[in-house]
Amino acid sequence: xxxxxxxxxxxxxxxxxxxxxxxxxxxxxxxxxxxxxxxxxxxxxxxxxxxxxxxxxxxxxxxxxxxxxxxxxxxxxxxxxxxxxxxxxxxxxxxxxxxxxxxxxxxxxxxxxxxxxxxxxxxxxxxxxxxxxxxxxxxxxxxxxxxxxxxxxxxxxxxxxxxxxxxxxxxxxxxxxxxxxxxxxxxxxxxxxxxxxxxxxxxxxxxxxxxxxxxxxxxxxxxxxxxxxxxxxxxxxxxxxxxxxxxxxxxxxxxxxxxxxxxxxxxxxxxxxxxxxxxxxxxxxxxxxxxxxxxxxxxxxxxxxxxxxxxxxxxxxxxxxxxxxxxxxxxxxxxxxxxxxxxxxxxxxxxxxxxxxxxxxxxxxxxxx
Ligand SMILES: *Cc1c(COP(=O)(O)O)cnc(C)c1O
Numbered sequence: 165x166x167x168x169x170x171x172x173x174x175x176x177x178x179x180x181x182x183x184x185x186x187x188x189x190x191x192x193x194x195x196x197x198x199x200x201x202x203x204x205x206x207x208x209x210x211x212x213x214x215x216x217x218x219x220x221x222x223x224x225x226x227x228x229x230x231x232x233x234x235x236x237x238x239x240x241x242x243x244x245x246x247x248x249x250x251x252x253x254x255x256x257x258x259x260x261x262x263x264x265x266x267x268x269x270x271x272x273x274x275x276x277x278x279x280x281x282x283x284x285x286x287x288x289x290x291x292x293x294x295x296x297x298x299x300x301x302x303x304x305x306x307x308x309x310x311x312x313x314x315x316x317x318x319x320x321x322x323x324x325x326x327x328x329x330x331x332x333x334x335x336x337x338x339x340x341x342x343x344x345x346x347x348x349x350x351x352x353x354x355x356x357x358x359x360x361x362x363x364x365x366x367x368x369x370x371x372x373x374x375x376x377x378x379x380x381x382x383x384x385x386x387x388x389x390x391x392x393x394x395x396x397x398x399x400x401x402x403x404x405x406x407x408x409x410x411x412x413x414x415x416x417x418x419x420x421x422x423x424x425x426x427x428x429x430x431x432x433x434x435x436x437x438x439x440x441x442x443x444x445x446x447x448x449x450x451x452x453x454x455x456x457x458x459x460x461x462x463x464x465x466x467x468x469x470x471x472x473x474x475x476x477x478x479x480x481x482x483x484x485x486x487x488x489x490x491x492x493x494x495x496x497x498x499x500x501x502x503x504x505x506x507x508x509x510x511x512x513x514x515x516x517x518x519x520x521x522x523x524x525x526x527x528x529x530x531x532x533x
Contacts, residue, residue: 320362397517
């Protein structure tokens with residue numbers, strides 16, 4: 165009996181779902197991106213590695229050769245620091261009122277998003293008589309984080325604002341990288357080039373996952389892919405070039421026969437048009453299985469589609485298995501996998517694969533390969 169089997173035997177109740185996470189596929193995806201990108205390639209592991217578990221994902225990426233990690237918040241950086249003591253760890257949301265001393269003590273890189281943050285980091289560097297390393301984010305069209313036009317002009321006129329700061333990378337972020345041929349790609353590339361021209365020379369960081377697939381015009385010294393590492397298709401509309409990472413199986417708790425005309429689930433939003441068999445699966449919206457999938461989702465059994473019928477409820481969802489004789493209590497439906505791809509699930513739920521992954525709940529039994 166392996167350790168995980170022993171743990172499973174000791175689990176008091178059977179989980180409603182199994183989440184398989186293929187760390188080898190994450191490493192394979194990182195290597196694939198590194199081959200495609202002219203510059204270095206980091207790994208974005210914010211939001212607990214897009215919900216898949218930073219504690220396991222970060223060491224797997226490090227073993228594959230990843231030396232640059234990106235998170236959103238300081239606490240996420242502190243959590244992974246012990247796993248990768250020598251790697252660069254950058255914090256997208258910047259200093260943001262956080263304790264500067266913690267950044268310095270743990271060797272973390274803030275992404276400086278405003279002149280105010282630059283002033284704080286610069287003061288800390290001058291006080292320590294050091295040049296403290298950081299990334300500088302220049303907004304090129306997202307209007308979310310990063311120096312805006314006026315702030316950039318101020319900095320362009322006064323490079324002394326960078327005293328005490330070691331500019332590791334100047335970065336910007338693409339608005340619509342996953343949309344092939346979108347005009348914003350070139351506009352942003354031009355704005356980014358113009359910004360770099362008025363700043364002291366520094367390496368650049370540009371592409372996210374989809375940006376890597378836009379070609380060499382979007383290559384930089386350091387790409388910042390997240391989604392593609394986790395198997396989300398960086399080229400929507402085309403075949404997914406990435407390896408499949410996450411597989412979610414839902415357990416059938418009960419199967420019942422209902423007559424034509426009978427309804428299923430809250431508010432009776434689905435009614436059988438023929439004598440039907442309904443399978444109830446132990447996965448609901450509290451597990452991150454979107455309620456928006458009600459009457460729209462589709463699981464798979466033996467690679468054949470099984471429609472989700474009725475409302476998704478908190479702990480359960482219901483499927484029409486009339487056409488699948490083999491399904492009984494204890495059977496497993498593929499909720500995310502090679503057939504129920506993340507793209508497909510996301511599309512049915514009216515969202516993207518990012519939101520599906522980062523919503524996956526804590527009640528699944530997680531198995532890492
Ligand atoms: C989340 C994020 C990324 C990663 O984007 P993906 O589309 O997941 O590859 C890169 N850069 C910034 C600034 C981000 O916030």
